[in-house]
Amino acid sequence: xxxxxxxxxxxxxxxxxxxxxxxxxxxxxxxxxxxxxxxxxxxxxxxxxxxxxxxxxxxxxxxxxxxxxxxxxxxxxxxxxxxxxxxxxxxxxxxxx
Amino acid sequence: xxxxxxxxxxxxxxxxxxxxxxxxxxxxxxxxxxxxxxxxxxxxxxxxxxxxxxxxxxxxxxxxxxxxxxxxxxxxxxxxxxxxxxxxxxxxxxxxxxxxxxxxxxxxxxxxxxxxxxxxxxxxxxxxxxxxxxxxxxxxxxxxxxxxxxxxxxxxxxxxxxxxxxxxxxxxxxxxxxxxxxxxxxxxxxxxxxxxxxxxxxxxxxxxxxxxxxxxxxxxxxxxxxxxxxxxxxxxxxxxxxxxxxxxxxxxxxxxxxxxxxxxxxxxxxxxxxxxxxxxxxxxxxxxxxxxxxxxxxxxxxxxxxxxxxxxxxxxxxxxxxxxxxxxxxxxxxxxxxxxxxxxxxxxxxxxxxxxxxxxxxxxxxxxxxxxxxxxxxxxxxxxxxxxxxxxxxxxxxxxxxxxxxxxxxxxxxxxxxxxxxxxxxxxxxxxxxxxxxxxxxxxxxxxxxxxxxxxxxxxxxxxxxxxxxxxxxxxxxxxxxxxxxxxxxx
Numbered sequence: 001x002x003x004x005x006x007x008x009x010x011x012x013x014x015x016x017x018x019x020x021x022x023x024x025x026x027x028x029x030x031x032x033x034x035x036x037x038x039x040x041x042x043x044x045x046x047x048x049x050x051x052x053x054x055x056x057x058x059x060x061x062x063x064x065x066x067x068x069x070x071x072x073x074x075x076x077x078x079x080x081x082x083x084x085x086x087x088x089x090x091x092x093x094x095x096x097x
Numbered sequence: 098x099x100x101x102x103x104x105x106x107x108x109x110x111x112x113x114x115x116x117x118x119x120x121x122x123x124x125x126x127x128x129x130x131x132x133x134x135x136x137x138x139x140x141x142x143x144x145x146x147x148x149x150x151x152x153x154x155x156x157x158x159x160x161x162x163x164x165x166x167x168x169x170x171x172x173x174x175x176x177x178x179x180x181x182x183x184x185x186x187x188x189x190x191x192x193x194x195x196x197x198x199x200x201x202x203x204x205x206x207x208x209x210x211x212x213x214x215x216x217x218x219x220x221x222x223x224x225x226x227x228x229x230x231x232x233x234x235x236x237x238x239x240x241x242x243x244x245x246x247x248x249x250x251x252x253x254x255x256x257x258x259x260x261x262x263x264x265x266x267x268x269x270x271x272x273x274x275x276x277x278x279x280x281x282x283x284x285x286x287x288x289x290x291x292x293x294x295x296x297x298x299x300x301x302x303x304x305x306x307x308x309x310x311x312x313x314x315x316x317x318x319x320x321x322x323x324x325x326x327x328x329x330x331x332x333x334x335x336x337x338x339x340x341x342x343x344x345x346x347x348x349x350x351x352x353x354x355x356x357x358x359x360x361x362x363x364x365x366x367x368x369x370x371x372x373x374x375x376x377x378x379x380x381x382x383x384x385x386x387x388x389x390x391x392x393x394x395x396x397x398x399x400x401x402x403x404x405x406x407x408x409x410x411x412x413x414x415x416x417x418x419x420x421x422x423x424x425x426x427x428x429x430x431x432x433x434x435x436x437x438x439x440x441x442x443x444x445x446x447x448x449x450x451x452x453x454x455x456x457x458x459x460x461x462x463x464x465x466x467x468x469x470x471x472x473x474x475x476x477x478x479x480x481x482x483x484x485x486x487x488x489x490x491x492x493x494x495x496x497x498x499x500x501x502x503x504x505x506x507x508x509x510x511x512x513x514x515x516x517x518x519x520x521x522x523x524x525x526x527x528x529x530x531x532x533x534x535x536x537x538x539x540x541x542x543x544x545x546x547x548x549x550x551x552x553x554x555x556x557x558x559x560x561x562x563x564x565x566x567x568x569x570x571x572x573x574x575x576x577x578x579x580x581x582x583x584x585x586x587x588x
Contacts, residue, residue: 013461017459018437018440018444019453019457020441020445033454036407039516040462040471043401043404043405046401048478051477051480054483055306055476056306057531080197081425081426081427082424083423090424093435
């Protein structure tokens, strides 16, 4: 296996991905990711010098529209999906001390 | 012949002729679901009450002449990653186990406008990440053609529901083959339209540059009719394209005289099962005998499609799935210590293994220091793949090959080796990378009674070439939809 994922890397990925992994899961994730990266490294066989990265297959342009509200006030229904709600608002854990 | 054996177009015609009412159709499907669901598990949610009440209003519309289209009164199943107002939409994930959208996706609205009746929401791989429908939080769907096997994925519930007559047609979504591969495994017709043809508004995003909604149907004519209904320009989706060539049913002509078909040699190499190769080449011979000009060619870059896809799709998924944080909707962990711990615990408990695997890979390939080497490299290879197709379509009207290397695998055999599972998408994935339309049509049956599909691919916006070839093949082969036995009638 060419790629080796370090403890630091998997820790960092956990922070980026906002996922909490226990030790066994970390080991499994390291192995998984290394084998995926080995597989993806196949792309290195291709010479892509001078090739423009293609994020979209068509020549798309930004779509502009006037900033006009078209949907109604659906606050009650929207809030009803929230796991935490208080006085018609989303309830979140304390964000700073 | 039971009402359930009719195609969508036959049913709507029969309703207009007053042979059946819309309520008859809805009740027949609901009874069928009750009979079969224990065997197949196609649905996450069945909206019995909503469908029965809708049947009455649609019937009224047909009777008073306001609903005249070919889908009026036809029961449809919708993949559970498309928002449906007031109806549970889970993406087959624990993290959305209780999410009730306040709006409907544009494709669903288009079907409702056409008078189709939403029966329920179909099972899928969690967030459409998988090729077998086994990563669903709500348990796997079984393949109705042989319930020891998977239906494919990720639109496995939609494909199974069509195959088992638990609906008259269904919507699925296709990011790397997720309509075509389950259609092939379940023996139904499935189409992925050109990127931009169908609005993605209200489709819960996985890989936004690849995702496209499309139909799964009993035959090619139904598929063309559903395409006409769902292909609309939508300003709410900035990648939606405005086209004036959505008259897909005009391509239902039993005529392939002079149609230029390219057969990519790379699609028939090692790794392809003999029975699949044989069935697909036999189907090609049928088209040849009807006057199509068939030629082999080298497509190139086929082996690079899967690593390119997983890099791009994982990157987009890691970004798209950031919104699931336990604040606005869905699952929230019970005990936590502060905001960040709540995010982390909620996501770790709410997402399944395959979803976490792709989020982590995506976070990694986008992270500073690796972005150029992985993500940007994949976007460059994507450009090369697109170019290879451009060259092929300068010579051919349609590219024809297999949909998947094998027939449907046994349940429980795929998830332990993700890369092997990803390989089942080798013939479908590059179509998404290049934004092309593709269709799977049944072309035979292999061992264990498992269906085999043939894939038709055309250049962007040339769906009509596909429909023409697929319809001509269907007419010649006589491979028409037959359902399966289940529940009581299986005894």
